[in-house]
Amino acid sequence: MAASKQRPLSPHLQIYRPQLTSVLSIFHRLTGVALSGGTLLLAWWLVAGAIGPDAYAIFEAFCTSWIGWVLLAGFSYALMYHMCNGIRHLFWDGGFGLELKDAYVSGYVVVVASVVLTALVWGVGLGIGGEG
Amino acid sequence: MTLRSPLGRARGLGSAKEGTHHWWMQRVTAVALVPLMILLVGFLPVAAAAGYNGFLQLMQDPITATVLTLAVIAGLYHMKLGLQVVIEDYVHHEGAKTILLVLSALGASTIGAVSLVSIFMLAL
Numbered sequence A: 001m002a003a004s005k006q007r008p009l010s011p012h013l014q015i016y017r018p019q020l021t022s023v024l025s026i027f028h029r030l031t032g033v034a035l036s037g038g039t040l041l042l043a044w045w046l047v048a049g050a051i052g053p054d055a056y057a058i059f060e061a062f063c064t065s066w067i068g069w070v071l072l073a074g075f076s077y078a079l080m081y082h083m084c085n086g087i088r089h090l091f092w093d094g095g096f097g098l099e100l101k102d103a104y105v106s107g108y109v110v111v112v113a114s115v116v117l118t119a120l121v122w123g124v125g126l127g128i129g130g131e132g
Numbered sequence B: 001m002t003l004r005s006p007l008g009r010a011r012g013l014g015s016a017k018e019g020t021h022h023w024w025m026q027r028v029t030a031v032a033l034v035p036l037m038i039l040l041v042g043f044l045p046v047a048a049a050a051g052y053n054g055f056l057q058l059m060q061d062p063i064t065a066t067v068l069t070l071a072v073i074a075g076l077y078h079m080k081l082g083l084q085v086v087i088e089d090y091v092h093h094e095g096a097k098t099i100l101l102v103l104s105a106l107g108a109s110t111i112g113a114v115s116l117v118s119i120f121m122l123a124l
């Protein structure tokens, strides 16, 4: 159906002022897509383990290269963010926290929680690695 | 002009009764993924620090194998549903959209099958 008047569509990204809520929303989508790529790394790990020590060593070498560290850091943060914000989504789906003020409060909680959890994972992870 | 009532015209044309199925499964898998991803993220550093032989030993544990199996199935199902929404939102060319939807579904199935077979090989 053709519109009788060409009215601006909303939200029109070029004139849409970014807000915490909209930025967190697109970041949920971005991290979801990034995590989809991350499943390849997880599959590689399991397959390499099933093939044998040589294949596993190649995987380990990749993960401890600088690009491997960058990917692992990125994926761990993406997972923590997506998980925290996913829980926020689930509360909304249950009808909780939909007021604008609450959406901002939970948004800040997600930002802080995702950073803290990622730091925790790496702190504990490197701690274990240091002992082993 | 029709003499039939709006209800009469709608009746029988109703939904296929699965309008909310995609949305609902995305939520069900999301709920399942919260504990599964916490366990996975806890397991990964331990496995990474254990070296190859330690890794083989950890993977022999049936509880580990079960958790990993559930994480792979729930994760890839959730991913397939999520990528579908993203593709439908951004790709408007019918042909390209269909191809991407098929590829993402096949990709998710393949990654899932490869991961599960590996988990079973390591566990047994």
Ligand code: HEM
Pocket: A028, A029, A030, A031, A032, A033, A035, A036, A039, A079, A082, A083, A084, A085, A086, A087, A089, A090, B026, B027, B030, B031, B033, B034, B037, B075, B076, B078, B079, B081, B082, B083, B085, B086
């Ligand atoms: C850790 C637990 C997880 C939770 C609680 C969670 C939660 C959610 C929720 C509630 C949505 C729907 C968002 C919406 O309606 O806009 C969603 C979307 C999505 N998730 Fe997850 N998720 C998790 C893990 C994952 C993982 C591991 C992957 C990838 C393998 C993933 C990929 C996606 C994708 C691609 C979308 C679609 C994004 C969009 O439509 O904007 N998620 N997730």
